[in-house]
Structures are given as structure tokens and as C-alpha cells.
Amino acid sequence: MKNVIQKFSQLVGGRVGRWVTLAVWVVLIVILQLFFPNSSEYTDDTIEPLPSNAPSMEASTVIEEKFPNNDGFPALVTWYREDGITEEDLKLIQSLAKSLENNELQYQEFAVPYNQMPIPALQEMVSEDGTTFLQPILFQNGTSPEDVKGDLVQLEERVETQFNVVPFNQDIDSAELVARVTGPAGISVDATELFENADVSLLIGTVLLVLVILLLIYRSPILPFIPIIAVGAAYAVTTPILGWLAQSGYISYDSQGIAIMTVLLFGAGTDYCLFLISRFRQFLYEEQNNFQALKKAFMDTSGVIAISGLTVASALMALLISKYATIHNFAIPFGLSIFIMMISSLTLVPALLSILGRTSFFPFIPRTNDMEERRAKRKNKKVKKHKQSRFWHHIGEFAAKKPIRTAILTLLLLLGSSAFVTQVNYSYDILSSFPEDTPSRQGFELISDAFGSGDLAPVQVLFDTGGKNINLQDKLSGLEGVSHAEEPQVSEEDDHFVMYQIELEKNPYSNEGMDDLAQLKEDIDLMNIEEDLNGLWVGGQTAEQLDQRNVVESDETMIITLVIVIISVLLLVYLRSITAMLYLVATVLISFTSALGLGWIILHYGFGVPAISGLIPIYAFVFIVALGEDYNIFMISNIWERRKTMPLKDAIREGVGQSGGVITSAGIILAGTFAVLTTLPIQVLVQFGLITAIGVLLDTFIVRPLLVPAITSLFGKWAFWPSKQMNVRQVETEKRVK
Template identity: 70%
Template sequence: MNHFMKKLISGIVGKKGRWITLIVWVLLIGVLQMVLPSSSTYTDDSVEPLPSSEPSMKAANIVEEKFPNSDGVPAGVPALLTWYNKDGISEKELTAIASLSKELNENKLSHQEMAVPYDKIPMPALKELVSEDGTTFIQTVLFEKGASSDELKEGLTELETRVDREFEGNPLNEKITSNSLVARVTGPAGISVDATGLFKNADVSLLIGTVLLVLVFLLLIYRSPILPFVPLIAVGAAYAVATPILGALAKAGYISYDSQGISIMTVLLFGAGTDYCLFLISRFRLFLYEEESCLKALKRAFLDTSGAIGVSGLTVVSALLALLVSQYATIHNFAIPFSLSIFIMMISSLTLVPALLSILGRSAFFPFVPRTEDMEKERAQKENKKVKLHKQSRFWYKVGAYSANKPVRTVIITLLFLIVSSTFVTGIKYSYDTLSAFPKDTPSREGFDLISDGFGAGDLAPLTVVFEQNDENENIKNDLARLDGISRVENPETSQSDQNFVSYKVELEQNPYSNEAMDDVEQLRKDLKELSDDKGFENVWVSGQTAEQLDQRTVIAHDETKIISFVIVVVALLLLLYLRSIVAMGYLIATVLISFTSALGLGWVILHYGFDVGAISGLIPIYAFVFIVALGEDYNIFMISNIWEKKKELPLKEAIKEGVGQSGGVITSAGIILAGTFAVLTTLPIQVLVQFGLITAIGVLLDTFIVRPLLVPAITSLLGKWAFWPSKLGKVKAREEN
């Protein structure tokens, strides 16, 4: 293997090989960009996240099959055009709304199915549809079932033009506090368009912010105007190769992904990709102080770091592929984009980066060029200047020595902090409400608030309860109304295709998007099953937004157990293969697990008490776990591989000191950059990304400054030779400690 790696690096960084490597990458990028489609072209934000086997999905299919024209309205995606006037909606305004309905039915919008014909409803009856306080009116416009977010946006853009033409001023642009008529589009269509818009806008700002942040950090670390562009070029190349491949796979129907996934992939690529580059660059810089030949220094750096980079990359790739076991489509669809991008980045860091460094040589570090002692003396003599020899920082060597010599104290202090932080996890509340992730001034969220205030939240997302009865249908409206959690029940509707199927529209007492409503529906399903059995009915189904959210909560909880177990097993196997130590594998896994729970706890404290966040997204634990564990092991692998290497020649405590000292600076730099890139997510207007970015950044910082330099070395020192068991490395006879 070592012989193969020597031949590989010689081919990559040789006088001809470096240019061939560079040309291959340029040609690869050019061909893929020209031949394959862009990943953004096939972003799909309308994928149904729940599997068809879930109760709410089965219920939705029954409703669609048996009640395709419920209340005379065909199946489709509703946009709820919500009208509001704080002084009360006037008859003149209702007449204009009715006129708009007529216009929409005579000249349909793009992808429009129909609009409720309010123009055919007499004015007295129309007034009855206004909220009790007289301020709010809901106008339903139905779009084609299966319409994409872009198609819905096209229709809603045309709707805005019609509203602007029909009304004085444009109510859609009026502020909620305005004294004039205000309009907002909410419901499934409005929410879908707003979600896509937020993520698309986030994608561009995220890319710019991440690149600038990485550039600034690299300039501060290396104080060179040239070197920062080496990692950026490598990451950019990986991005340019990965995105068209993803586009091609999506076009062929092999994978699916949404805007959120592409946004997170960008952060992951720049954060983790820069880390891999830094591992190689830092070692190259170190060896340039020892070797006059740049080529020899680069080969040594590659051989010294390629194993750790390869194992680190495969660890992250494997952990991300574990997302494929998820039944929840949003999580499942992250697996291929994330793992593919990291795999390509790993290849870039092991081929393109060495080639670029070979071309640039020592000048990459200009103006602080690393030279050997003899080279520095020769230069000083020629320029008639005083010799300035390189002095390596001893800070991390001191940290390593402290961890090695005071292991009990170090373990107790660090574990105490991490355990206390982890206890806050028990107080976390989770949300499965899409709207709560939107900024408060998002149109669909403002529209939802208007409906909630005017009609009650339950009116926005009622449940549909369907019973399969016997030959003689029985009206059980009063029985349903007596069940806990229900505020109103509409009259029953019998299916035209099968008289045994009867449906009831049911409104909940609680906000249908809330955790309380989900708990009510969970109990309601049991109560409805009992009611159905008592009446001798065949079956009962419950469909609607709250029922779907309840199933989401259940599926995500199951996924969480599967993914966490799978990731732990995969990472453990890779560590075992690389380190050949069961004991080391065990405590390395344990340390990143407590790092994860600590980050989750601290993140909740900051979000809840610092920013008044009542609940975090139910997806956060899975997202944060995969990234914190996978990326945390990156740093552990790089640091522990140094200790393992030093242990071949030095006593354990000395090996720990040298291992931590040699890897400390680069891992700290890498950790700060990685945490910074995830922190960029907190600047976005999407709460789920803010929460994910903050918690993951905290996890990376904990691993960088507590787990990796203190806890892991201290445990290694405490265990002594048993840290290597059953590897023979623990039996290697090093020189006696002083």
C-alpha cells in the first residue's frame, strides 16, 4: 500500500504529472458543465416526505379516490387568498372579490384548476362567509394536483397581476397594519412557493457568505494572498464536478433532492473540504522547514496525511450514506448529494491540491515563505541581514503535555462540563410545523395568522374523517362532536362512487400545526377506532395536515433510532480497521456522542433562552448527529493517527504531547473554519437552517477545543497500553521516559 501511495504521489506532483492532473480536472469540469444539466434545474421541493404506507397517506388516497369532488371542488393544490381589513371588509370590497372570482374562472391562471365562484353567491350569503369580527374573508383558488413549486409560482405571479388590475393599489403589497384592504396567499400553494423562494434565495447568499468567510479565515491563518485560493479552487472544482452529476442523476430519476439539501451541501463542501486541504497544506509547510526540495517535502506531507484524509473522508461519506435508511424523504434525499460531494472533495484534496502546491512550491506561502535553516542562513548572508529561524508555536505541545500528565483531572473537568451541557437535552421541545420555520413577515405565514385570528386556526387545516359503513349509513355527527379535541364537525358527505363511504370535515380545538394538536389526533385515532368498532363499521381513516404531521413525528423518531445506530456501527468499523484497536474505537465513539448531546443541549439553551425559540425542528437531532459525529471523528482520526505514529518511537505520554502539538494548530484552524461555515446558516431567514447551523457549529467547536485536545488524549494516557488493545502497537518498546 505504501509503495502504491509513493507511486501515486510521484505521478501527481511530478514535473509532467502536476500539469496533467490540473488539465484532467479542467477538462472534467468543462465537459460535465457542458454535457450534464445543472443540479438547480432539477431541484424538487414538492416531494411528499412521508411513505405511502403511513395512515395519513392511506387516508389521503381514500379521500382522493372516494371523494374526488368533495363539496363540488375537484382535487388539487389550494391557494387561500386571504383578504383582511382591520376596519371591516366592505360590500364594495366583497363585490370586487366576487368580480375577481369571475375573472379567474373565465380566464384561468397558469396551472389553475378552478376558483370558487363567489360571483354566483348572493351578497347576503357572501357576507355570511366573512369572519365573525367582519375583518377576514378567504377566497379559494385551486391549482392542478401535482403542480411543481415553480408552476405554482407562475400561477400566483399571474394572480398578483389580476389583483393589481382589479383593486385600487395592490392589496398583496400592503402591510398588515395598513388602513386599506390587505391580501395574502397562504394554504399549501402559498406555503410551497414561499418555502422554495426562501431556499433559493438562501442558496446564493449562502454560497457568497461561505466563500468570503473561508477566504478571510485562510488569509488570517496563513497571512498569504496566494495560499487561500488553493483550498477554494479545490472545493470549487469538487462543487463544479458534483453538481452536474447530481443534475444528471435527478434528471434520470435515480435521485431526488430539494433546495434545502443543496444549501446544506454547499456548507458541508466548503467546511469539510477546506479541512482536508488544510491537513495536507499544514504538513507540507512543516516539512518545508526540514527539506530543501519542495517535491520531497510535498511527498512526505502526502504520505503522512493521505491515510488520515482518506479514512476521514470515507467516515463522513459512510455516515451520510446512512441517511438512505430513512423512510422520511427529506432526510433520505440528502444521502446521495452529501456523500457524493464529500467523496469528490476527498479525491480533489488528494490530487488537485498536491498538483497545485507542486506548481506553486514555496511561493504559495508568500510573503512568509518557509525555508530550511541552511536556506535561511544563505538568504540572510546574501541580503546581509540577521538570520530569522522558524520558531514553532509550543502552545498545543503544552496542552498535549497537560492532558498526558494530568489525565484524571482533565477527564473529570471536561466530562463534567459536557455532561452538564447534555442534561439540557431533556428540556428540548420539537416542532413539525413548516410555517414556524418561516420569518414572521413571510406572506403565507401572515395569511395563516390572519385566518387564525379571524376564523380560528382549525379552519385553515381541518381534518377529514372517512368511515366505511355498512349498507345503511348512519349520521354520527353528534358522536364525533363529543370527542376530545374537536371544536366543530360539518354535515356528512356520502361518496358518489361508493355509498358505504361517508366523510366528515372536522376542526380541531388546537392550532392544527401545534404539538398539542398532534397529541389530540393521536388520541382521536384511538377514539375513532373504538367508535367505528362500536357502530360496526368496516374501517375509519383520518386525513389532513395534523394527521400528516403526527405521522412525520412517528417516522422521524423511528428514523432517528435507525440512523444513529447505523452511523455508530459504520464509523466504529472504519475506526477499527484504521486503528486496529477495539478500546480506542470505543472511547472515540463515546467522546463524539457526548459532544453531540452537549451541543444539542447548549444549542437549545441559546435558542430557547437567548432568542425565545419555543421549539426546534424535529429534524435537527438527526441532521446534527450525522454531521457532528462524522466531522468530529475527522479531527479525532487526524489527531490520534499522529499519536499512533509517534508511539512507534516514543513513550506514550511523549507521543501524546507530540501528537497533540503537531496536529493542534491545523485542527484548530480547520475547526474554526468548519464551525464558521455552519454558523453562516444562522444568518438565513429559515429557522430550521438557523437551528441546524448553530447546533452543529457548537458541536464542532466543542470537539475542536475540548474533546480532541483534552478529553481524548487524557483518556488515551489514562488507559496506557490498553488504549491500543488488541493492536501490537501497545507492546512496542519505546525508549524509557525521563
């Protein structure tokens, strides 16, 4: 195997091979960029996340078939005046309705003909407090958010040019007439706008952050560009391939997935580059020949980079088993980007280091002692000998000599913060993730205050009566959690089908609303059985959110189990130690629970966030566990290697000492890139970025340098069971840690 690695290092980093490798990457990037579509051209933010067999999706299909006139993509134009809607305001609304009737918007399907109703009839539709009026507009099913946005912009322009008012731009606290668009169509438009250009802004922010951190760590104006070029090359290869796969219909992804992929690629990719760069720098102090130093560094780190990349890529591909499309669609972009980044780290980075050699680290160029002596003699200066920092050696020595104390202190911190996981509240309400000044969120709050939030998203209950002449309105209105049920609508397509619109007492987007609906569905099912009807379907936004919660919770169990199995198998294959595999997996799991607990403390108690997105546990788990295992592999490999020639406690000290600096640098960069997500206006990404960054920092400064070495020291030779390393002879030397 060593011969294969040596030949490969010659192939990618030799005098000829380095230029061939660079040329291959350049040609590949040019071809892909010129002839393949870009991933951003095929982002689809309209993907239905629920599987087609989810109860709410089946209800939606039946409603679409039996009640086509009720079908459509609704936008609710919410008119509001603090001092009360006036007659002049209602005339304006009538004029707009007439305009929509005579000159329909491009994707308009239906607009309520308020222009055909007398003013007194409209006054009856104003909220009880007199402040709010709703004007529904249905868009054609399947209309994209971009197309809806175009129609809404035209709608605003009509109001402003024809009626000389600007209600859509008025502040919500204004005494003037205010208008906001909410409902499913308005929410989808705002969601798309929030993600618009997120990948570009994240790309710029992440690149700048990585450059600054690398400049501060290595104090070289050249070195930071090596990982940036390598990651940029991987990005330039990945995005056209994703675009081609999406164009061909093989995969789907949304803006959120591409945004997170950008952060993942630059964060994890820079880590892989640093593994090789740091070891190359170390060997340059020992080897005069640049290529010999590079070959040794490649021999030491190529296996670690390969197994780390495969571990992360495999864990991310586990998302393919998710039934929830948003999570499922992350798998290919994330897994592919990490796999290509691994290849870049093993080919392009060595080629660049071979081309630049010691110049990579200018002006603090690493030289051997002989080289420094000759240089000093030429310049008549005092010899500057390289002194390696011993800070991380001392940390490793402390963990090895006092393993019980170290384990207890670190576990108290980690378990203490993990205890808060039981207090975390989860939300499946997309509106709660929007900034407070988002139009659709403001419109929803206006409706909630004036009409009750249940009016915004009614529950649709559909019965197949089998021809029976029954009216269940009173029974439905009397069920617990129901504010009221409207008169039944009979299908024009099939008069056996009757639909009731039900308004919930509680916010239909809240956990309480979903809990009420879960009980309500059981009550309605009993009603269906009692009346001996032929079928029952429950649809609407709350029903979809309830299905989302159920599907995500099911996915969470399956994905967490599969990721643990994948990582365990890969660790077992690489380390050949069941004991090490068990405690290394356990440490990243406690990193995850601790990060989730600390994240909740910061978000809930620090910023007053009432609940975090229900998707966060899956997102954070996969990234914290998979990426955390990278650091486990890198550090434990150092300990394993040194264990062959020295006592275990010495091996721990030297292993932590050798890996501590690079893991710290990599961890800071990785945490920083995820922290960039907190600058976006989307709360789900803010929460995900914060919790993942906390998990990475816990791995970097607590778990890897302290807890893992302490556990390894406590187990002693049993840490290697049943591998051959367990039987390595303990050589007593003067270097043994006292």
C-alpha cells in the same frame, strides 16, 4: 503499502504527473459542465416526504379516488380589514370570483363562485369579529410551487389593475384592505421562494468566509486559493453528476439539500486540504527539495484524509435507510460530494502544491535553516530561524500529566450542557420555520385569530359504511379535542364512502394538535369497530404531520445506530484498537448532546424560540459525529505514530502539539461555514447551522485537545488494546514528561 503511496505521490505530484493531474481535472470539469445538466435545474421541492404506506398518505389516496371534487391543491386568499370587512370589500371579492370564473388561472381547478351569492350571504361568512374573509382557490394536483406562484402573481395583478387597490402589498397593520395567500399552496410557494438562490448566496458567502479565515491564519494571498480551487473543482464535478442522476430518475433532491451540500463541501473539503498543506509547510522547514517535502507530507496525511473522507461519506450514505424522503434524498448529494472532495484532496491539491512549491506560502515562505543562512548571507541580514509555536504542546502536556483533572473539567462542561437535551421541544410545523413577515404565515395568523386555527387545516375522516345509513357527525363533534364536525359528504363515485371534515380545538400544526389527533384516531377507531364499518381513514395536514413525527423518530433511531456502527467499524479497521474505538465514538456522541443542549440554551433562552425542528437531531448528529471523527482520526494518528518511538505522555504532547494548530484552523473554518446557514431566513437551517457550528467548536477546542488526550493518558497502554502498539516497549528517556 508505503511503496504504493510513494508511487501515487509521484504520479500526482511529480514533474510530469502534476501537470497531467491538473489537465485531467480541467478536462473533466469542462466535459461535465458542457454536456451534463446542472443540479439546480432538477431540484424538486414538491417531493412528498412521507412513504406511500403512511396512514395519512393512504387516506389521501382514497380521498382522491372517492372524492375527486374535494381534491386539489388549495390556496386560501385571506382578506382582512382591521376595522371590519365592508360591503365594498365583499363586492371586490365578488368581482375577483367572477374574473376567476370567466378567465381561469392557468392551473386553476376550482374557485368558489362568490359572484353568484348575494352580499348578505357573504356577510354571514365573515368572521365573528368582522375582520376576516376567506376565499379558497383550488389548483390542479401536482402543480409545482413555481407554477402556483405564476398564477398567484397573475391573481395579484388582476386585483391591482382591475380594482385599483393593492391589498397584497399592504402592511398587516394597515387600516386598508389587506390580502395574504396561505393554505398548502401558499405555504409551498413561500417555502420555495425562501430557498430560491440559497445555494448561490451560500456559495458566495462560504467562499468569502473561507478566503478571509485562511488569509488571517496563513497571511498569504496565494495559499487560500489552493483549497478554494480544490473544493471548487469538486463542486464543479459533483453538481453535473447530481443533475444527470436526477435527470435520469435515479435520485431526487430539493433546494435545501443542495444548500447544505454547498456548506458541507466547502467546510469539510477545506479541512482535508489543510491536513496536507499544514504538514507540507512543516516539512519545508526540514527539506530543501520541495517534492521531497511534499512526498513526506503526502505519506503522513494521505491515509488520514482517505479514512476521514470514507468515514464521513459512509456516515452520510447511512441516510439512505430513512423512510422520510427529505432525509433519504440527502444521502447521495452529501456522500458523493465528500467522496469527490476526498479524491480532489489526494490528487489536485498535491499537484497544485507541487506546481507552486514554497511560493504557496508567500510572503512568509518556509525555508530550512541552511537556506535561511545562505539567504541572510546574500543579503547581509541576520539569520531568522524558524520557531515552532509550543502552545498546543503545552495543552497536550497538561492533558497528559493531569488527565483526571482535565477529564473532570471537560466532562462537567459537556455533561452539564447535555442535560438540557431533555428540555428540548420539537416542532413539525413548517410555518414556524418561516420569518414572521412571510405572507402565508401572516395569513395563517389572521385565520387563527378570526376563525380559530383548526379552520385552516381540517382533519378529514373517511368511513366505508358498507351501505349502512348512519350519521356520525354528533359522535365526532363530541370527541375530546374536536371543535366541531361538519355535515357528512357522500362520495359520488361510491355511496358507501362518507367523509367528515373535523376542526380541532388546538392549532392543527402544533405538537398539541398532533397529540390530540393521535388520541382522536384511537377514539375514531373504536367508533369504527362499534358501528361495524368496513374501513376508516384519517387524512389532512395534521395527520401528515403526525405521521412525519412518527417516521422521523423511527428514522432517528435507525440512522443513529447505523452511523455509530459504521464509524466504529472504520475506526476499528484503521486503529485496530477496541478501547480507542469505544472512547473516540463516546467523545463525539457527547459532543453532539452537548451541542444540542447549548443550541437549545441559545435559541430558547436567548432568542425565545419555543421549539426547534424535529429534523434537527438527525441532521446535527450525522454531521457532528462524522465530521468530529475526522479530527479524532487526525490527532490520534499523530499520537499513535509518535508512540512507536517515545513514551505515551510524550507522544500525547507531541501529537497534540503537531495536530492542534491545523485542527484549530480547520475547526474554525468548518464551524464558520455552517454558521453561514444562520444568515438564511429559514429557521430549520438557522437552527441546524448554529447547533452544528457549536458541535464543531466543542470538538475543536474541548474534546480533541483536552478530553481525548486525557482519556488516552488515563488508559495508558490499554488505550491500544488489543493492537500491537499495546506492547510497544516504553523507552525511558530524558525527554519523558516529568
